[in-house]
Amino acid sequence: MISNKIYVGTDVGSSRTKVAILDPDKNLIGYSIKKSGTDFYARAEECLESSLKAARASREDIIKVISTGYGRKNVAYADGSRTEIGCHAKGCFLYFPEPITIVDIGGQDNKIIKLDAKGLRTGFKMNRKCAAGTGAFLEEMAARLDVPLEDMNDLASRSTDMIKLGSFCTVFSATEVLENIRNGKNITDIVKGVFYSIIKRIIEMDSLTEKVIMTGGVIANNPYLVKMAEELIAGKIFIPEHPQLTGAIGAALYAMENDK
Amino acid sequence: MAEEKKIVIRRLETAKDLGKFMAKYYYELDEASKTGKEKIAWCTSVGPAEILRGLGFLTYFPETHSAMLGTTRMATDLIPVANALGYSPEICSYLTADIGAFIEGVTPLAKVFKGIESVPKPDVLVYNTNQCRDVQDWFLWYGNKFNVPVVGVESYRNVPEVTEGHVTGIVKQLENLIEPLEKVAGRKFDMDEFKNAVKLSRECSDLWEKCLAAAASKPSPLTFFDGTTLMGPAVVGRGTQKALDVYHLLLDELNDRVEKGLGALEEEQYRIYWDGMPVWGRLSMHSKLFAGLKANVIASTYCSSWIFSALDENDPFGSMARAYTELFIVRADKFKEDYIKNKLDFFGIDGVVYHDARTCPNNTNCRYGLSQRLQEQTDIPFVTIDGDLNDLRCLSDEQTKTNIEAFIEQLEERK
Ligand code: SF4
Numbered sequence: 212m213i214s215n216k217i218y219v220g221t222d223v224g225s226s227r228t229k230v231a232i233l234d235p236d237k238n239l240i241g242y243s244i245k246k247s248g249t250d251f252y253a254r255a256e257e258c259l260e261s262s263l264k265a266a267r268a269s270r271e272d273i274i275k276v277i278s279t280g281y282g283r284k285n286v287a288y289a290d291g292s293r294t295e296i297g298c299h300a301k302g303c304f305l306y307f308p309e310p311i312t313i314v315d316i317g318g319q320d321n322k323i324i325k326l327d328a329k330g331l332r333t334g335f336k337m338n339r340k341c342a343a344g345t346g347a348f349l350e351e352m353a354a355r356l357d358v359p360l361e362d363m364n365d366l367a368s369r370s371t372d373m374i375k376l377g378s379f380c381t382v383f384s385a386t387e388v389l390e391n392i393r394n395g396k397n398i399t400d401i402v403k404g405v406f407y408s409i410i411k412r413i414i415e416m417d418s419l420t421e422k423v424i425m426t427g428g429v430i431a432n433n434p435y436l437v438k439m440a441e442e443l444i445a446g447k448i449f450i451p452e453h454p455q456l457t458g459a460i461g462a463a464l465y466a467m468e469n470d471k
Numbered sequence: 472m473a474e475e476k477k478i479v480i481r482r483l484e485t486a487k488d489l490g491k492f493m494a495k496y497y498y499e500l501d502e503a504s505k506t507g508k509e510k511i512a513w514c515t516s517v518g519p520a521e522i523l524r525g526l527g528f529l530t531y532f533p534e535t536h537s538a539m540l541g542t543t544r545m546a547t548d549l550i551p552v553a554n555a556l557g558y559s560p561e562i563c564s565y566l567t568a569d570i571g572a573f574i575e576g577v578t579p580l581a582k583v584f585k586g587i588e589s590v591p592k593p594d595v596l597v598y599n600t601n602q603c604r605d606v607q608d609w610f611l612w613y614g615n616k617f618n619v620p621v622v623g624v625e626s627y628r629n630v631p632e633v634t635e636g637h638v639t640g641i642v643k644q645l646e647n648l649i650e651p652l653e654k655v656a657g658r659k660f661d662m663d664e665f666k667n668a669v670k671l672s673r674e675c676s677d678l679w680e681k682c683l684a685a686a687a688s689k690p691s692p693l694t695f696f697d698g699t700t701l702m703g704p705a706v707v708g709r710g711t712q713k714a715l716d717v718y719h720l721l722l723d724e725l726n727d728r729v730e731k732g733l734g735a736l737e738e739e740q741y742r743i744y745w746d747g748m749p750v751w752g753r754l755s756m757h758s759k760l761f762a763g764l765k766a767n768v769i770a771s772t773y774c775s776s777w778i779f780s781a782l783d784e785n786d787p788f789g790s791m792a793r794a795y796t797e798l799f800i801v802r803a804d805k806f807k808e809d810y811i812k813n814k815l816d817f818f819g820i821d822g823v824v825y826h827d828a829r830t831c832p833n834n835t836n837c838r839y840g841l842s843q844r845l846q847e848q849t850d851i852p853f854v855t856i857d858g859d860l861n862d863l864r865c866l867s868d869e870q871t872k873t874n875i876e877a878f879i880e881q882l883e884e885r886k
Contacts, residue, residue, distance in 0.1 A: 281869065296877035320870070332881045334852060337874060 215272045218470070220462025221259065221289060222298065223251050223282030226318025226346055227428055230258040231459035232266045233467065237305060241266025242456055244428075251285035259288065275466035279458050281319070293465050295458050296324055296335050302461030303424050304330035306451045310421040314413055314448075315457070316429040316436075318346040323417040336417050342381045344412025346429045351381055352405045355388050356398060363402055364433040370403035384408060406433070410440045423448045431455040478762045479737035483697060485721045492717045493703050497584050503529050504591035510656055511591050513613065515606045516706050517776065517798060518599040519624060519645055521672050521791060524710045525665025526649075526656040531591050532707050533609065537565035537861065538699075539579040540572055541751025546861040549575060563605035564830040564861035570612055595655040597648065598623035601801045603833040622651050626796060631803040633796050641792035666784045668710035669791065673782035678718040679705040680778045683770065685725040687818050690734025691742065691769040692725045696758035697735065698774040699749045705777040734767070741766040741882050742819055746811065747826030748773055748834045748860040753868070760872060764879040770818040772799055772811065773834065800833055804841055808848075811836075815851055822882050823853040824875070829865040852885070854878040 217240070222229040224247060232241040243262040247254050255278070263269060278289035279298040286292075295317075303313045304326055313324040321338040342348045353360045374396055376387045384405075391401050409429070423446065425437055431454045441448050451457055503509040512528035514520050516535070523530050540546040546564065549571030554560050556574075558567050572578055573590070580587045596610040596619065607623060614621035624644045627637055649660045679702065686693045701721060708714030728734075743761065745768045750757060761768050779794035795801075799810055815823065823845070825837035832838065842853045856874050859865035 281873075294873050294877035294880060296873070297880045331884050332852075334846070335877060335881070336855070337870060 215268065216274050217266065217268050217272045218463045218466040219259065219262075219273055219276040220298065220459040220464070220466060221255050221276060221278045221286050222295065222456075222458035222462060223247060223255055223278065223280040223285060224295075224318055224428075224458070225281045225320075227455070228254040228258050228280075228282070229456055229459040230255070230262040231456050231463050232262050232268065233460065233463040235467070237464065237467070239453065239456070239460060241268065242453070242459065244455060247282065251282035252287055255282070255286045255288070275470050277462040277466040277469070279462040290466070291469065293462060296322060296332075296337075298458045298461030298465065299426060300324050300326055300330070300332055300335075300461065301464045302457030302459070303426065303451060305460065305464060307422065307424055307449060312417075312419050312421045312423050314419070314423060314425045316344070316346060316409070316413065316425070316427040318428065321345055321413050321416065323413070323419075325417075325421065338412070338416060343384070344409045346427070348381050348384070348409065349405065349429060349433075351385065352388060352402075355385055356392070356401060358398065358402070361432065363405070364435045366399045366402040367406045367433075367439075368435045370397070370399040372397070372400050373407060374400045374404035376404045376408040403439075406436050406439055410436060410443055414440075414443065419444055425450055426454045426457045428455045478759055480694070480758060480762050481733065481735050481737075483693075483701070483721070483724055485717070485724045486697070486701065488717050488720050489701055489704060492708065492713060494584060495713075496707055497580055497587060500529055500531050500591040501584075501587045504589075510594045512652075512655075513593040513596040513610065515598045515602065515610070515623075517602055517795060517800070518597055518606075519648065519791060519795070521665060521668040521710050521782075521787070522645060522648060522652070522660075523597060524668035525661050526652050527658060527661075527664070528594075528652075528656060529591075530707070531593070533569055533590075533613075534565055535703065535707055536578070536580070536590060537569045538751050539583070540568045541861040542754060543579040543582065544752040544863065545572065545577065545579060546752065547863045549577070550862050560830070560862065560864075562830060563603065563609070564859055566605050566609040567830075568861045569609065573613075573616070593617055593619055595619055595652065596621045597652070599626055599795060600624065601626035601628075601795050601798060603800075603831075605833075620651060620655060622648055624648070624795075626801060628801060629803045630796060630801050631805060633793060637796050638789055638792045641796055642788045645788050645792060666787050669782050669787040670784040671711060671715060672709040672779060673784070675705060675709045675714045675718065676777065676779045676782065678715060678722060680775075680780070682718060682722050682725055683774055683778075684817075685722070685729055686769040688729040689742075689819065690732070690736065690739040691767055691818075692728035692733065692735055693769065694735045694758060695745045695768040695771045695774065696749070696754050698771065699754065702774050702777055709777070709779075736762050736765070736767045738765045739767040740886075741821045741879060743768040744811070744815055744818065744820045744823045745771040745773070745826065746823060746836050748828050748831055750826065750858045750863075750866065751860055752863050753858075753866075753871075756868070757871075760875055764876065766879050766882075768824070770814055770820070772814070772836065775814075776800060804836075804839055807836055808841055808845060811841075811845060812849060815845075815849055820851060822878060823851060824878070825853060825855045827855050827857050829857070829859040830862055831860055834860075852878070852881060
């Protein structure tokens with residue numbers, strides 16, 4: 212490492228904790244992703260340690276830390292916090308500096324954030340009231356279908372005759388899935404139906420104007436979702452190199468900004 | 472971690488006077504209920520209170536009681552009681568909480584006012600469906616329980632312009648109320664008393680409007696969260712001299728603050744408009760949340776709902792019909808859009824918060840594209856929070872917090 216100044220962003224999400232370390236030139240030089248579990252403080256510590264190791268840096272090199280995500284107030288070493296909306300926006304704008312619509316699929320919620328040419332937010336929405344269209348929905352459906360979560364992407368991509376799930380609600384969707392299992396439908400087709408339902412729920416949240424960027428853990432682990440979304444909106448969707456890290460990277464950028 | 476700064480919200484001295492007014496009001500009703508010396512009419516919050524005064528009724532407003540069920544956070548446990556009777560969790564949670572409380576035999580009045588054990592018994596229930604259909608269903612349930620008459624006005628809804636046609640129709644309905652109400656009152660309708668009530672209501676409305684307008688000063692001497700409780704006398708006391716007296720005190724204090732440049736918050740960097748109902752069980756939490764972000768929610772559609780500028784003692788029936796049909800809640804979206812736009816301009820607003828209240832579509836104005844249209848016209852950003860007036864099962868505090876914080880961050884970036 213040439214400079215020993217580093218900026219840290221810690222994103223404690225409902226499902227995963229992510230830490231990103233940036234050098235002063237905004238290069239990602241270390242990161243870590245772990246299950247958030249129930250001890251947010253401990254997880255944030257562990258993630259910091261392993262990302263420091265990856266960056267071959269030490270705590271003394273840290274100029275500033277900004278935390279974000281559901282557990283943003285549970286990061287003992289943070290100097291301040293910002294919401295995940297702001298951090299996702301900043302993280303995405305670093306890689307796509309133009310007017311964009313960001314679609315983030317998180318563990319517990321989805322976000323749609325719109326930015327203008329300067330990277331300023333013109334509006335944002337978080338999903339409402341229920342788990343439809345989130346990572347939690349995908350996990351619930353994987354459990355219903357008794358397939359490992361990591362196999363869902365492959366299963367969906369092998370479908371030849373997708374089943375459509377019509378309902379808004381996770382509980383109703385689960386019933387629909389059970390009905391399809393009972394009727395002997397192909398599991399690949401049901402999984403594709405689950406993917407389709409996720410995409411639909413998100414697209415219903417807001418109009419996807421400008422260039423569309425997708426982020427979040429669900430996207431990182433299920434690239435087939437992006438392909439389906441592209442078909443549905445009949446347009447290209449862009450993915451940053453580390454779609455699960457945009458919040459943490461944005462937080463690190465805030466750390467850098469506040470330092471200047 | 473960064474130190475959290477102490478939040479300073481300056482309380483209004485006259486809030487105590489308004490509190491005393493409310494106490495007297497409830498004791499008077501309780502006395503009448505216990506002794507039967509005076510007749511009691513239950514009335515909807517924007518119902519024909521002035522006519523009731525012309526017949527000597529004491530008036531009780533169940534919606535205010537429901538709001539108390541909300542602020543005391545009793546509502547969430549009582550709503551399911553009404554749900555079990557077939558009143559859906561999706562309908563007005565004022566109605567469900569209030570009926571639930573009645574069935575369970577509990578009331579926040581008993582907690583707040585020593586000696587009061589129950590809500591006052593009605594001799595008659597009088598509604599106006601100008602605000603919603605729920606009030607009619609609600610009152611009919613009680614009419615049945617107490618075996619007393621239920622009368623009312625079935626109003627127009629989604630009115631673009633109030634025309635003579637609307638007014639004539641409502642006047643007729645108002646006049647038709649007199650005869651059945653005289654029977655209950657056991658006396659004749661007194662035109663002078665009625666005219667006087669219309670006059671006092673108008674004065675009360677003008678004063679309340681002035682109090683709310685004081686928030687246009689920078690910094691604002693008032694917050695929306697104050698307003699939601701300060702408006703009590705405008706709801707329950709309109710048409711009485713006592714309500715005027717307390718609002719004179721309030722206006723003096725607000726003007727005094729304006730003169731001294733004293734804001735309700737120590738720091739007011741962002742001026743916010745709130746559209747929709749308050750989340751009664753979260754008033755204090757929300758007030759601190761905004762104040763902690765140096766954002767003052769200074770004006771709202773809701774608190775302005777008790778402004779009846781058309782009232783005129785020289786045309787009491789006609790002006791009542793007009794005033795109660797001109798209300799925001801009765802109007803079509805184009806009117807609502809222009810109305811809010813004027814408020815945003817008048818109060819110098821930086822951002823708008825829309826509360827999408829699950830169980831009250833009538834006070835929720837962001838479901839038909841209005842928020843987007845207004846943002847396009849004014850370039851003032853907005854955020855929507857999902858919640859409810861009374862049913863705390865319909866909201867996530869964490870989501871609200873993140874939404875509001877993110878919204879203020881957005882405003883900060885724009886400054
Ligand atoms: S306007 Fe809304 S809150 Fe008020 S009584 Fe009607 S439904 Fe209930």
